[in-house]
Amino acid sequence: MKQTRIFLMMILVCLVAKLSAQSPISKSVMDNGKTIYLSRCLACHQVDGGGVPRLNAPLDGASAVIAADKAKLIRIVLKGYSDRVEIDGEYYSNNMAGHADLKDQQIADVLTYIRNSWSNKASAVTAAEVKAIRAKLK
Amino acid sequence: MRKSISLCLMALGLSISQLFAHSGDSTKIASKAILPDADNAGLKLPAGFGALKVADSVGRARHIAITDKGTIYVKLSRLVNGKGIVMLRDNDGDGRAEEKGSFGDFGGTGIAISGKWLYASSDQEVFRYALTPEGSLVNPMSPQKIVTGLINRRQHESKSIALDGKGNIYVNIGAFSNSCQEKDRQKGSMGMMPCPVLDSAGGIWKFDAEKSDQTYGDGKRFATGLRNVVGLDWNKQNNQLFVMQHGRDQLHDLFPDLYDQKTNAEKPAETMYALKEGSNAGWPYVYFDPELKQKIVAPEYGGDGKKVSTDPAFQDPAIAFPAHMAPNALLFYTGNQFPAKYKNGAFVAFHGSWNRAPLPQEGYFVAFVPFENGKPTGQWEIFANGFAGVEVVTGTKGAQHRPCGLAQGPDGSLYVTDDSKGTIYRIMYNGK
Numbered sequence: 001m002k003q004t005r006i007f008l009m010m011i012l013v014c015l016v017a018k019l020s021a022q023s024p025i026s027k028s029v030m031d032n033g034k035t036i037y038l039s040r041c042l043a044c045h046q047v048d049g050g051g052v053p054r055l056n057a058p059l060d061g062a063s064a065v066i067a068a069d070k071a072k073l074i075r076i077v078l079k080g081y082s083d084r085v086e087i088d089g090e091y092y093s094n095n096m097a098g099h100a101d102l103k104d105q106q107i108a109d110v111l112t113y114i115r116n117s118w119s120n121k122a123s124a125v126t127a128a129e130v131k132a133i134r135a136k137l138k
Numbered sequence: 139m140r141k142s143i144s145l146c147l148m149a150l151g152l153s154i155s156q157l158f159a160h161s162g163d164s165t166k167i168a169s170k171a172i173l174p175d176a177d178n179a180g181l182k183l184p185a186g187f188g189a190l191k192v193a194d195s196v197g198r199a200r201h202i203a204i205t206d207k208g209t210i211y212v213k214l215s216r217l218v219n220g221k222g223i224v225m226l227r228d229n230d231g232d233g234r235a236e237e238k239g240s241f242g243d244f245g246g247t248g249i250a251i252s253g254k255w256l257y258a259s260s261d262q263e264v265f266r267y268a269l270t271p272e273g274s275l276v277n278p279m280s281p282q283k284i285v286t287g288l289i290n291r292r293q294h295e296s297k298s299i300a301l302d303g304k305g306n307i308y309v310n311i312g313a314f315s316n317s318c319q320e321k322d323r324q325k326g327s328m329g330m331m332p333c334p335v336l337d338s339a340g341g342i343w344k345f346d347a348e349k350s351d352q353t354y355g356d357g358k359r360f361a362t363g364l365r366n367v368v369g370l371d372w373n374k375q376n377n378q379l380f381v382m383q384h385g386r387d388q389l390h391d392l393f394p395d396l397y398d399q400k401t402n403a404e405k406p407a408e409t410m411y412a413l414k415e416g417s418n419a420g421w422p423y424v425y426f427d428p429e430l431k432q433k434i435v436a437p438e439y440g441g442d443g444k445k446v447s448t449d450p451a452f453q454d455p456a457i458a459f460p461a462h463m464a465p466n467a468l469l470f471y472t473g474n475q476f477p478a479k480y481k482n483g484a485f486v487a488f489h490g491s492w493n494r495a496p497l498p499q500e501g502y503f504v505a506f507v508p509f510e511n512g513k514p515t516g517q518w519e520i521f522a523n524g525f526a527g528v529e530v531v532t533g534t535k536g537a538q539h540r541p542c543g544l545a546q547g548p549d550g551s552l553y554v555t556d557d558s559k560g561t562i563y564r565i566m567y568n569g570k
Contacts, residue, residue: 003538007456012331038496039394040391042495043387043388043390043402043493043495044492044494045392046495046532046533046534046535047495047496047533048532048533048535048536049533050533050534050535050536051534051535052534052535053534053535053558054215055492056492057479058423058535079244082322084292091296093292093293094293094323095293095316095322096323097321097322097323098324099327101325104368
């Protein structure tokens with residue numbers, strides 16, 4: 001009986017651990033991300049994350065932003081983007097500058113912010129993930 | 139086999155020309171009064187004016203041209219069912235188009251009528267189609283390619299056109315850059331000296347309106363230092379080309395130590411220029427400051443936000459407008475339907491801004507610019523507003539309709555296109 005209770009408790013602990021690994025994005029990460037967004041992204045991607053039709057890609061609801069594969073998103077922020085890009089059936093033509101001068105944590109925070117703002121809901125981006133992609137680009 | 143294919147193509151061409159040729163006689167302008175929509179198509183207009191929707195959802199309607207018998211041609215930036223030009227006709231005289239056709243396998247912005255020809259541009263070429271006396275196309279399947287090989291590097295790629303009626307066509311080739319930085323739109327990146335973009339873009343090129351397959355070597359750089367012109371029109375009073383320049387973006391993003399966000403939202407001006415051969419409007423080296431009313435040295439070229447340019451090579455604008463509103467069409471009004479004050483003045487369609495964030499966006503209206511003796515008086519006013527459908531546009535995507543093209547109908551009505559929802563508006567004067 002006692003063993004069963006310990007077993008159940010262990011399952012509970014594991015469940016809580018798993019949930020916390022997935023969901024909670026701290027307010028400080030979102031706040032830091034928003035600060036970066038306002039200074040680096042706002043002009044083109046707009047207050048509502050809607051971008052500018054045909055010029056600047058939208059972030060809100062964009063499949064590339066909320067994709068499970070975060071590597072492409074990290075690469076775009078580090079290197080910028082100068083190809084005509086199709087996102088969800090629409091083309092965008094303005095060049096995006098690279099932001100490699102931002103620290104890994106800053107890039108992680110702003111990406112976590114855009115992946116969890118407006119109607120977006122996706123997993124956080126970590127500084128380690130940014131660091132790994134940055135190392136590959138060098 | 140080859141012969142039967144060409145026969146088949148000929149038959150197809152014939153049937154399409156018939157499609158465009160039919161109902162020629164019924165396009166005459168009805169004499170009865172055309173009633174505006176009850177809500178004036180959602181527009182706010184001066185007293186005495188009304189508006190209706192000629193057509194809706196035609197595609198990304200950029201520029202528009204109308205024949206002397208009232209057939210409307212609209213250029214689409216993106217193909218709809220493989221076609222890039224829409225033809226609209228009102229056959230029953232109620233002002234709304236019930237006949238619709240489409241042709242042309244290229245997307246683009248420019249379209250204009252000169253004499254018996256309809257000219258239209260892709261983002262790297264200019265074509266023309268012969269018109270019948272009734273305003274139909276003689277052969278919609280095979281246009282003559284007038285100009286080819288123009289630079290298209292996506293940014294500012296649209297090739298707007300205007301004709302002088304004397305055998306010349308003027309083509310805008312927009313700069314594939316914001317401010318000719320070594321790294322486009324990169325914070326702190328300095329300007330290239332001299333700016334290499336200007337060799338093949340950032341100006342207006344002049345070509346023969348009749349010769350086939352011309353490219354840079356056959357034409358002439360008519361005016362330079364123009365970042366991007368979408369709206370342009372030939373002024374018949376002055377015999378002169380007038381253009382509207384889209385001013386540069388992102389002063390704050392690129393040089394935050396020199397420009398705060400509010401300054402960025404208000405500068406630089408959107409500008410109108412009266413061009414002569416050899417005109418230089420100064421991009422990327424200078425911009426026009428609407429507050430200081432001076433040409434200011436760009437930060438990429440050593441400016442500090444206040445330093446006035448003394449270079450005599452650079453021309454002053456004919457009139458300046460608030461920043462970032464994106465003037466996409468210019469039309470000199472020569473009709474008699476509107477009250478006298480409008481005659482020979484200019485209408486400007488402002489597509490609406492994106493570069494004012496975090497402040498609310500502006501534009502999304504058609505302005506009127508009074509002229510006296512071939513020059514702007516210095517005043518301007520909002521003529522038609524309400525396209526956006528919302529009181530405040532916080533993000534550009536929130537605007538429902540965006541004015542992009544202007545044309546004058548044979549009865550003096552003003553037509554406005556919208557490249558967001560594809561609405562074609564007709565504005566009329568009903569007052570006495």
